[in-house]
Amino acid sequence: MDNELKPVKEGVFEVGPPPRLRGAICSVCKQKFFPKPVVACPQCLGELQDIYLSTEGKVYTYAILRVKPPYGLPSPYAVGMVDLEADGIKVFTLFDPETLSELDFGKRVTLRVGEMGVGNDRKRCLRYYFTPQVGGGKSEIVSLDYL
Numbered sequence: 795m796d797n798e799l800k801p802v803k804e805g806v807f808e809v810g811p812p813p814r815l816r817g818a819i820c821s822v823c824k825q826k827f828f829p830k831p832v833v834a835c836p837q838c839l840g841e842l843q844d845i846y847l848s849t850e851g852k853v854y855t856y857a858i859l860r861v862k863p864p865y866g867l868p869s870p871y872a873v874g875m876v877d878l879e880a881d882g883i884k885v886f887t888l889f890d891p892e893t894l895s896e897l898d899f900g901k902r903v904t905l906r907v908g909e910m911g912v913g914n915d916r917k918r919c920l921r922y923y924f925t926p927q928v929g930g931g932k933s934e935i936v937s938l939d940y941l
């Protein structure tokens with residue numbers, strides 16, 4: 795379908811359901827990465843294996859931006875880092891523009907994929923973002939799957 799929205803960049807996340815981030819794990823040193831490095835493990839040059847990362851984590855840091863947004867993003871919008879505790883890495887992300895007032899350090903968040911802004915081709919597209927969990931309480935960490 796021509797009308798179907800596409801991810802802002804192929805290979806970075808799965809639209810789902812369920813939505814998932816595509817990362818990589820080094821087969822030698824076991825370090826995980828997101829997004830997947832282009833060639834090899836940046837730490838030891840080991841071979842990389844594709845993995846899906848966990849879909850839940852906690853807000854490590856964030857900033858709400860009230861300047862004119864790029865790529866047709868909503869205004870204001872928020873960016874930051876989410877700590878995917880189960881994977882031992884932090885990932886750069888947008889946050890749900892509908893729930894900016896609920897953002898807080900340490901808040902538990904869940905991965906979502908939805909329409910947000912436009913891509914390099916100026917067409918509306920899908921982006922991944924994290925949204926605060928209701929109440930923000932502790933919840934089970936989703937374990938990762940290997941591709």
Ligand SMILES: [Zn+2]
Binds near residue numbers: 836838839
């Ligand atoms: Zn490595």
